[in-house]
Amino acid sequence: MGHIRLMLITALLLCHMSINAEDNVGEDEITRNSIAVEMALTSDDTWSVEVGYRFRLLHFLSAGVSLGYWKTYTEPNVPNGSNWYVSDEDRKISNFYLRPNIMFITPKLFSIRDCIFHLYANPGLMLNIPYAKADIDIIEPNGAVLYNDKATNHKGKWCAFDIGCGIMFGTDDVNFSIGYQFSTIDVYGMHRDLSYKGKSFADFYPKRKCQHGAVIGISYNF
Template sequence: MNRIFFIIFLSVLPNVFVWSKAVCHEQKKESSCHSVSLSGGLTFDDTWKVELSYRFTPFRYTGIGIGIGYWSQYGNEDIPHETMIWTVNKDTKDIGDFYLRPNIMFYTPSLFHIRDCYFTIFANPGAILNIPYGNANIDLIDNTGVVTGSDNVHNSHGKWSAFDLRFGLRFGTEDTHFFIGYELSTMDVYGMYRRMEYRNVKFNDFYPHCKNQKGLVFDISVGL
């Protein structure tokens, strides 16, 4: 299913951008159709993310975009191990991954404005496409807890794609906008690690059940 979605995305995206470029040229809007944005987010499941995006807005209230970003856990305590035999290296215990995020932007008309700054509501559905690879460094330990060696385990099969929705308040001038909102996501941070096992110990036994992520997102966008 992941591969089918990725193939469809790669085949459709170039045509969408060609169409959007033609529409934007015909619109001749006063504000730029092109913009770049930098966003960051924190979830209630102890993960953070940073993302750089390009957006194309051929219509006043609709746009498309593509982002590249990185997310990571912090303070992860769900560490696979076998007592006095081995444990996942604590320096690499926080799972993270690079991702692509194709998305669509929807805006409402201006709700109100203060001088040149106007306020609207935005909705931003998208897809998260992580790198389909998981890797864990293993510390081999003796019965006193001293590290005596190392090993590695990796996996290329698992859940690496997800859908998300960001929505909230957008405010700014014609070419500079700020976004403050809420994010919902079906991404499983352990998606590429649940199938891993080492010495017949399954990593999934140490991980919590998969659940939807929720968090806050912040964004600044500048027209080109």
């Protein structure tokens, strides 16, 4: 909870700075629309990519939604039993998600020629698809696959709070961002409730922990 409080305080401070700065900028100078692409690597051994649209409500406050996809790039302990194990293609966990979010940007910190630098905070909700599936290989004592089965689940933790903060730099048209990302997502949240022949997949997955990561992005304003 300490991480969440710290990130929320950061977002509120940036929001306060943004509202104060709004009084000094003319309404006719606002570029309303923005399309962004962001990529991240996290402490849960996942990578993600998302594409989103934001509408600028004020000069330093935007609201929008992103569509994204994440996937683990390492394999945990493979769920298995006396004569079965999870198929190779389902050992890495992945999901699509929808992420409504808001973006706070501070007034200009400094500039180098035409490149302007700001700080940003980007809190949002990650809404994953509430469905998990794992193909199961039924094996003979010699290891040969007899046939395939599957385990599915519609329960589990599929919604998470996340926030990114860092530095943004660029021109009026194009901006780049580099930052830190914190999330309450459990990448095994939907798969922990899977089971096969009475054996729970949760016994094979690591304990839930908060996620930390590095994120980079590019946005086009129009």
